[in-house]
Amino acid sequence: MEPVMAIVVGALFATSIYMMLRRSIVKLVIGLILLSNAANLLIFTVGGMKRGLPPLIDEGMKMPTGGWADPLPQALILTAIVISFGVLAFAVVLIHRAYEVVQEDDLDKMRSTDT
């Protein structure tokens, strides 16, 4: 599965960057969402992918039985998902506010701090 995931991650990175390079500010936001998904999957893939072995300990045991998927990348990604949602929410409201004030969604025309 990992080689396929490598292609998926590459595709997500490519599309997110393409979206972030657009001049429309709304597309920038969508690029951001794709970018955080790409980064999370990157960590997930490189950390090793295992089917049906969640890092959970059964009742009465002290260790998971029969192997486990690496819990550390999962913990990191969980943090990353939540943080990127925070960033996204902030960005969306900021952009909305900027649009209300400037009445412009072309990034090229938002170069000066005076508008």
Place this chain on the structure above:
Amino acid sequence: MLLAVLSGFILAACAPWLTRLLGDRAGWVLALLPAALFVYFLSWIPLTAGGAAEVVHYSWIPGLDINLSFLVDGLSLLFALLISGIGTFIIIYSGGYLHGHEYLPRFYGIMFAFMAAMLGVVLSNNIISLFVFWELTSITSYLLIGFNHEDKQARWCALQGLFVTVAGGLALLAGLIMLAGAGGSFELSELLNSGDVLRDYPLYTGMLILILFGTFTKSAQVPFHFWLPNAMAAPTPVSAYLHSATMVKAGIYLMARLNPGLGGTDQWLYTLGLFGAVTMFTGSFMALRSTDVKAMLAYSTIMALGTLTMLIGIGTEAAIIAALAFLLAHALYKAALFMLAGGLDHETGTKNILNMGGLRRLMPVSFITACVAALSLAGLPPLFGFIAKELMFEATLHAPAIATVTTVLAVISAIMIMAVAALFALRPYTGKLKETPKQPHEAPPSMLAGPVVLAALSLVFGVAGFLPVQGILHSAVAAVHGSPLEFKLYLWHGVNTPLLLSLLAVVTGLLVFAGWDRVLAVYRRLTFIDRFGPERGYERVMAALVWVAEWQTRVLQNGYMRNYLITILLTAVALAGGTFFIYTGNTVPFGTVDITFYEAVIAALIIAGAIVVSLMQSRLGAVATVGMVGFGVALIYVLFSAPDLAITQIMVETLTVILLVLVLYRLPRFLNLSSTAARIRDALVALLFGGMMTVLILAVLDVEVVAPISDQLVAWSYDEGHGRNIVNVILVDFRALDTLGEIFVVGLAAIGVYAMIRLRAEDKRS
């Protein structure tokens, strides 16, 4: 010893306050500290007799081998005595010269910090602490040169001095670290005993160039000499101190200090010998060209520094004796002459020697003192300068390999300096009294004490040559040479070549003095010196620096978001991708794919969704498709053993879609703003970066550099963390601080969102 070095810094902190408290007597009272230090250093003389050295050690950062250790031997003691002795008179002198000056308290503060830094340089045994003090002298001298900070010229000169010496300081740091690496120690006392190891070090030449770049800039050797005359923008006491005993002597000190460790090679001989000789010539040549009394003396300092460098480079026994005698002689007469020049400036209101004349009746003490000190500068008997000059001729005549060049340049320089000395001593005081901006009268006692005492010392040391030898020169020579030498200094050496050369220099020099007005007219025509001197080089470099800064700001900081992104991405591709291809070639391991049907469908859906989003024209469609990608990612998490991630992802993805739908409908429709060419360019950048990520992932899949730490986390999860969900235990227990930070970030984002929405509401109400 630690207190002796640091007391200057302590006094620097309270000097401004003390100055206000003491008023007019401040100079005399504050001078007690350098005077006390002088006496303290005198008490060390018996301990260093015969070339003995003492190391006083205080730990500073022992883990990095950086210590405040001090090396007391003849050489460091000679410098410490000059710094504290001349410093005493400079402080007294400043009180008179800057009498009633608004910033006098601040001046004393910087002056004491400078003096302490200088003492640190010459006494440090640890080369890192030596470097720290070295840079402190650069910074404090910057403050001193730019003391008249309301004057644009002074600020410019100070900055120039700072740039030149600090650039040299950086090279010096690299050189010193190489030195420590080569010699296996940071302590000078150990490095100097391993001279053979240092000289055989494979990178000896590079190390030497770096160190000499530091010392040459500091000691104003050609082609870095231009900052020193400009440093005259400082008040005269500063110039007098900088030129005679401190700052510029730091480079000389370091070269003399390192002579037993690095000297004796061909590189050492040719670099120091030739650069020194050329500097000596340039200094005396430019001194004769000047009409500003301070500029004359500044250029004659460059002459002296060149002479010292040359003598250290020659490195024979005679040359080392000559170098230290010359150093002492120069410090004594140069401090005296500079203070007298300041007196002339102070009392007449002009610095131009052409505007002065006939002052001997009005300023008799100054006149006599100037004559004595100038005799020493000219190198005439019975002054100590004469002994030093004779020794210098003796050394150049017997120099290995470069004897002809050095002797010829030394004689020419001596001729010109003879003329300069005569000009300085006679021109302002003899002839008819001329109109000056101020009504001249004799300088106050505070401004005469220094010159009189120092000039008298020049005379005493000349007549009784055994005094300085017994006192300090013997052990200083031992320190520079590496082993003690027996020698005596006399005025009368019998009729020999040096004496004849001196005679030649004196007679020719007096002729030049007599015809100086004509010489000056010739000089005036040599305007190429101003147009093509190394100072123009400095200006070009500074201008180029500004130009590059402007250019790169224009190019990099152009205000277009996508240009920043493209720059960052392409740099990442070039660095990471480039490195990858250089080290692994073009082969990418594509492992066997073990995949089920539904996994393949999910992967295809994610890819397809991502591509569709980037082509979609409808906002709602784009939001829905992004949602689809997000839920696809959640399914991947479900299938591959990450239930917590899947839950979080589904919740966040749902919230995101709701948020986008709510907000986006208030935003404009998608517009096609970019041209086709821009789209193709962006697509290429995107593909390049995406492709590189794919390749990198494929390459690292099977690489395990270190064993994962998570096995330990799994083992601790129940016993230590008391939790069965290992991911949760990691988040709230092992990495709890991380999670706390995350909560803060989300909280801040929420506050931001709330604030912006409130703001909008208020806008609407108003």
